[in-house]
Amino acid sequence: MILSNREIHNALDSGRLIIRPEPVPRQKTSEAPSPYDTHSVDLRLAPEISIPTAGPFSWDLMQAGKFADFLARNSKQLRIAEETGYPLEPGTFVLGKTIEWIELPILKSRKHCLAARIEGKSSRARCGLLVHFTAPTVHPGFKGTLTLEIINLGPVPFVLRPDMPIAQLIVEEVKGIPYENPSQFHGQHTPEGRIHE
Amino acid sequence: MDARLHCQVTPGQFSDEFAINGGEFSLFAPKQFVEVGREPRNGNSVEGWLLVEVVEQDAQKALVRLPGEAFEVGYFVTVPNARLKTANKSPQKQS
Numbered sequence: 293m294i295l296s297n298r299e300i301h302n303a304l305d306s307g308r309l310i311i312r313p314e315p316v317p318r319q320k321t322s323e324a325p326s327p328y329d330t331h332s333v334d335l336r337l338a339p340e341i342s343i344p345t346a347g348p349f350s351w352d353l354m355q356a357g358k359f360a361d362f363l364a365r366n367s368k369q370l371r372i373a374e375e376t377g378y379p380l381e382p383g384t385f386v387l388g389k390t391i392e393w394i395e396l397p398i399l400k401s402r403k404h405c406l407a408a409r410i411e412g413k414s415s416r417a418r419c420g421l422l423v424h425f426t427a428p429t430v431h432p433g434f435k436g437t438l439t440l441e442i443i444n445l446g447p448v449p450f451v452l453r454p455d456m457p458i459a460q461l462i463v464e465e466v467k468g469i470p471y472e473n474p475s476q477f478h479g480q481h482t483p484e485g486r487i488h489e
Numbered sequence: 490m491d492a493r494l495h496c497q498v499t500p501g502q503f504s505d506e507f508a509i510n511g512g513e514f515s516l517f518a519p520k521q522f523v524e525v526g527r528e529p530r531n532g533n534s535v536e537g538w539l540l541v542e543v544v545e546q547d548a549q550k551a552l553v554r555l556p557g558e559a560f561e562v563g564y565f566v567t568v569p570n571a572r573l574k575t576a577n578k579s580p581q582k583q584s
Binding site: 340354358365436 | 514
């Protein structure tokens with residue numbers, strides 16, 4: 293079940309959902325709009341983006357243990373200037389992240405926990421901007437900022453600016469408390485998890 | 490129960506994260522979850538300790554939950570106890 297804005301506030305107050313810094317104001321004032329819609333909360337773009345670089349290689353997830361470092365070494369970090377922004381060219385892919393730190397604690401004292409999904413905003417989508425295209429789910433137990441897979445499918449550059457509302461978080465209740473997947477442990481014969489034939 | 494898992498650490502894709510090489514797996518983790526003696530520089534790794542949650546443990550090995558999804562194995566991995574040490578502090582949260 294998707295949480296309404298009122299239930300998102302309750303979840304923040306009870307510690308079932310943590311967003312830091314907490315989006316404010318909770319309700320629209322004469323001075324400021326509220327980042328909360330009826331059943332979502334807006335998240336903002338952090339000033340740093342990561343741009344994958346092209347090269348004579350392929351992404352290969354089978355480089356056991358080395359892939360994260362390989363990906364990082366073949367990416368360029370860039371801080372977006374507030375004045376100019378970063379014009380994302382058509383067809384270009386960059387990684388961004390949210391300013392907000394999200395936590396979805398699994399509280400064993402409760403019968404339910406929360407999961408979330410990150411979605412784009414329709415106003416940005418109309419310009420051709422995608423902020424995720426395959427990985428919207430924020431799992432129960434997650435702690436961290438949310439990484440955004442940003443691509444411009446529009447015909448002209450889209451200017452990314454730090455602090456801009458870039459995505460919305462939709463929070464859902466997970467019925468029951470999930471297992472910590474102990475089945476991955478049982479039946480393994482080596483510490484690395486390989487099962488001998 | 491939280492513990493620290495021995496790993497190799499290099500810079501991440503963002504300045505607030507590290508790339509973690511856990512031998513059989515790799516992931517990006519927020520710096521708050523990683524203990525390092527000194528900051529790794531491009532091209533050189535440093536030894537570090539990644540904060541993990543021990544889900545199940547026997548005399549030789551432990552199933553741990555990683556603080557992020559590893560590219561190769563997902564969120565859970567089985568490691569030898571010898572690569573773990575007691576966690577002495579919780580990660581700092583962003584303010």
